[in-house]
Amino acid sequence: MLKYLLAVLTLTIIFPAAVKGENPAHSMTAAEVMKKSQDAFFYQGVDFKARVMMKLVSKTGAVRVRELSMLRKNYGESGGDQKYFMYFFQPADVLDMTFMVYKYPKKDDDRWLFVPALNMVRRIAAQDKSSSFVGSDFTYEDVSGRDIEDDAHELVMEAKKEGAPCKECYAVKSAPKAADTAYSYKISYIDGVTFLPVEERYYDLGGEVYKVFTADEVKVIKGIPTVTKRTMKNLQSGHRTEVSFTKADYNIGVEDSLFSERFLRKPPKNRIE
Amino acid sequence: MRKTIIVLLALFFAAQSGHASAEALSAHGFVQGNYSANIDSANPDNGNYKWSEERGQLKLEASKDPVRFFLKADAFYGHLDEKADVELREGYLDYTSGSWDLRAGRQVLTWGVGDMVFINDVFPKDYEAFFSGRPMEYLKKGVDAIKAGVYPDLASFELVVIPFFEPNNYPAAKRFWMYDPMPTVTNRVTDQPVSKPANTELALRAYRDIIGFDTSFYFYKGYYRQPSMTPDSFTAPSRITFSYPGLLVYGASAQGAVAGGVASVEAGYWASQDDAKGTNPLVPNSEVKFLGGYQRQIAEDLTAGAQYMGEYMADYGAYESTRMQGFPKEPRYKQLVSVRAQYLLMHQTLRLGWFNFWSPTDKDYLINPEIRYNFTDHVWGALGVNFFGGAKDTTRFGSLDRNDNVYTQLRYEL
Numbered sequence: 001m002l003k004y005l006l007a008v009l010t011l012t013i014i015f016p017a018a019v020k021g022e023n024p025a026h027s028m029t030a031a032e033v034m035k036k037s038q039d040a041f042f043y044q045g046v047d048f049k050a051r052v053m054m055k056l057v058s059k060t061g062a063v064r065v066r067e068l069s070m071l072r073k074n075y076g077e078s079g080g081d082q083k084y085f086m087y088f089f090q091p092a093d094v095l096d097m098t099f100m101v102y103k104y105p106k107k108d109d110d111r112w113l114f115v116p117a118l119n120m121v122r123r124i125a126a127q128d129k130s131s132s133f134v135g136s137d138f139t140y141e142d143v144s145g146r147d148i149e150d151d152a153h154e155l156v157m158e159a160k161k162e163g164a165p166c167k168e169c170y171a172v173k174s175a176p177k178a179a180d181t182a183y184s185y186k187i188s189y190i191d192g193v194t195f196l197p198v199e200e201r202y203y204d205l206g207g208e209v210y211k212v213f214t215a216d217e218v219k220v221i222k223g224i225p226t227v228t229k230r231t232m233k234n235l236q237s238g239h240r241t242e243v244s245f246t247k248a249d250y251n252i253g254v255e256d257s258l259f260s261e262r263f264l265r266k267p268p269k270n271r272i273e
Numbered sequence: 274m275r276k277t278i279i280v281l282l283a284l285f286f287a288a289q290s291g292h293a294s295a296e297a298l299s300a301h302g303f304v305q306g307n308y309s310a311n312i313d314s315a316n317p318d319n320g321n322y323k324w325s326e327e328r329g330q331l332k333l334e335a336s337k338d339p340v341r342f343f344l345k346a347d348a349f350y351g352h353l354d355e356k357a358d359v360e361l362r363e364g365y366l367d368y369t370s371g372s373w374d375l376r377a378g379r380q381v382l383t384w385g386v387g388d389m390v391f392i393n394d395v396f397p398k399d400y401e402a403f404f405s406g407r408p409m410e411y412l413k414k415g416v417d418a419i420k421a422g423v424y425p426d427l428a429s430f431e432l433v434v435i436p437f438f439e440p441n442n443y444p445a446a447k448r449f450w451m452y453d454p455m456p457t458v459t460n461r462v463t464d465q466p467v468s469k470p471a472n473t474e475l476a477l478r479a480y481r482d483i484i485g486f487d488t489s490f491y492f493y494k495g496y497y498r499q500p501s502m503t504p505d506s507f508t509a510p511s512r513i514t515f516s517y518p519g520l521l522v523y524g525a526s527a528q529g530a531v532a533g534g535v536a537s538v539e540a541g542y543w544a545s546q547d548d549a550k551g552t553n554p555l556v557p558n559s560e561v562k563f564l565g566g567y568q569r570q571i572a573e574d575l576t577a578g579a580q581y582m583g584e585y586m587a588d589y590g591a592y593e594s595t596r597m598q599g600f601p602k603e604p605r606y607k608q609l610v611s612v613r614a615q616y617l618l619m620h621q622t623l624r625l626g627w628f629n630f631w632s633p634t635d636k637d638y639l640i641n642p643e644i645r646y647n648f649t650d651h652v653w654g655a656l657g658v659n660f661f662g663g664a665k666d667t668t669r670f671g672s673l674d675r676n677d678n679v680y681t682q683l684r685y686e687l
Binding site: 056064065090091092093095108110117118119120123124125126128130131132134135136182239257260261262266268269270 | 297301303336338341367369374380381382383409410412413422424429480485487528529530533534535537568569570572573574576578617620621622647649650651653684686687
């Protein structure tokens with residue numbers, strides 16, 4: 001355990017958030033930037049595991065906690081299918097619940113929930129990917145990514161403007177092709193080196209920013225820059241959700257069989273710890 | 274009783290102190306108050322409450338690969354019976370190997386895709402808990418059983434062996450008004466299947482994905498868990514025996530994504546073993562049961578679903594010609610419709626729920642709206658109502674007409 005911590009600490013550096021010199025926007029199209037960002041943010045490694053701590057903070061400062069272990073495995077190429085396995089530690093009334101998602105970028109996800117008190121596995125209707133994940137300010141799409149082709153992307157000069165979160169990064173405006181989101185468009189500020197998002201600003205129908213995502217900490221794990229702290233803040237409600245990843249790791253050899261009813265009912269200790 | 278509590282407390286503190294050093298040992302639990310008051314009429318025994326109790330639960334888990342031990346025990350005080358007791362809800366050992374596993378002990382089992390209706394879920398239920406407004410988990414009763422699972426590539430298989438028969442629990446006659454065809458006969462005894470090899474219940478499930486649908490096949494050999502009434506004499510009965518006739522069930526279910534929602538289908542043939550021809554009026558006839566359901570998200574955090582269930586009696590002619598006079602006549606084909614909706618608000622801490630049954634054949638209903646709020650991560654409370662009614666007082670929900678109740682559940686959970 002100590003060895004593992006040391007390894008993580010040794011590898012941990014805060015990545016430079018900017019590229020010096022020319023405007024990188026000239027070399028890539030907006031869709032290419034978003035694709036690279038999706039690869040960096042949602043598809044690194046063959047598999048990924050983290051202990052996820054979510055703090056839901058209300059306008060008045062009241063805190064609720066959601067704690068889970070999340071395992072993810074990629075199937076096919078980057079941007080393709082993925083499977084997620086989640087095991088809940090907190091709050092107490094969802095302890096031992098497990099949740100499994102087969103994510104398909106081109107169609108609705110398959111989702112299963114295991115309710116331990118009834119020893120019952122149920123499919124969950126999953127039409128709306130933009131609905132809240134466990135009551136937080138993050139949506140399912142924020143957790144597992146949104147299909148690149150669902151939006152029209154455009155490089156904008158926002159990064160050069162006053163108040164931009166980073167000067168030397170890509171700024172991409174993404175407008176949903178279908179009206180399937182709560183926002184009218186978002187502007188993503190994407191690091192020119194790691195291609196991780198630095199900040200995302202969501203605009204409502206009136207063109208006002210109402211929700212802001214920030215990547216608050218990046219660590220390098222097994223050579224892969226990883227956002228280990230992030231916040232989604234709703235400016236209208238004053239509610240925010242802070243998420244931190246601990247025990248994050250890649251390529252740990254997650255078995256295909258984990259993503260099954262058998263292990264949904266009996267989550268293996270060595271995988272969820 | 275006191276001894277048991279001391280042992281449980283000792284285990285709890287042992288687990289708590291061990292929590293930091295080894296995650297293999299953990300303890301959790303809750304304390305709750307659960308009260309249900311009449312809103313239509315007083316109970317048959319003149320009481321005003323369907324349920325009134327305080328309860329604490331302890332969940333202990335210890336594991337060392339490949340073995341895991343799990344215990345869930347309740348201690349409670351019921352005000353209606355003025356009784357305190359300890360109840361072992363679950364207590365089992367798990368053994369997990371790469372391609373198979375085993376669970377031995379008291380366990381809760383849930384199969385099938387029905388919503389509050391059960392075709393291939395042949396395991397014991399507690400309907401009193403459901404009708405009295407107790408938390409949902411108390412609908413299921415544990416069974417003392419051994420369950421084996423094997424998981425070859427072809428499909429997954431679960432075999433459950435139940436050596437000890439456990440009947441369903443129905444509402445207590447002193448608290449619930451219910452239809453009784455022979456109210457004057459008060460001498461009543463229960464005759465349960467005794468534990469011996471020939472009486473051992475078997476339940477088998479095979480399941481796998483078939484073109485995106487979670488598909489299961491089921492088999493059960495055992496007993497009806499709803500008792501049949503047998504009077505000692507048809508002309509001048511002085512004693513009624515409640516017994517549990519033999520039953521075989523063959524069935525299948527499938528559940529999968531359809532048009533942005535989840536579609537469910539399930540069917541089963543209930544073969545009555547003690548009345549194969551349907552001529553014995555005291556034993557249920559064989560039946561074909563099936564259901565179809567559809568659930569979908571209508572808006573963010575608002576989900577709604579509907580379900581239809583049909584039950585078709587196999588030997589209706591034999592039933593009609595041999596049925597006992599004075600007992601209500603069953604229709605050949607029985608239908609039951611249910612609707613469920615759930616709306617989550619305030620970052621999913623407030624939950625508005627709606628559930629109802631309605632039978633087009635029996636013309637009766639159950640309506641259960643509920644509001645639940647998580648005050649903090651450790652405290653939640655629920656407030657709900659159960660309404661029953663129908664055209665006749667002999668049907669399932671119609672006979673419960675006078676039992677409408679409002680209930681509260683308040684739980685502190687760690």
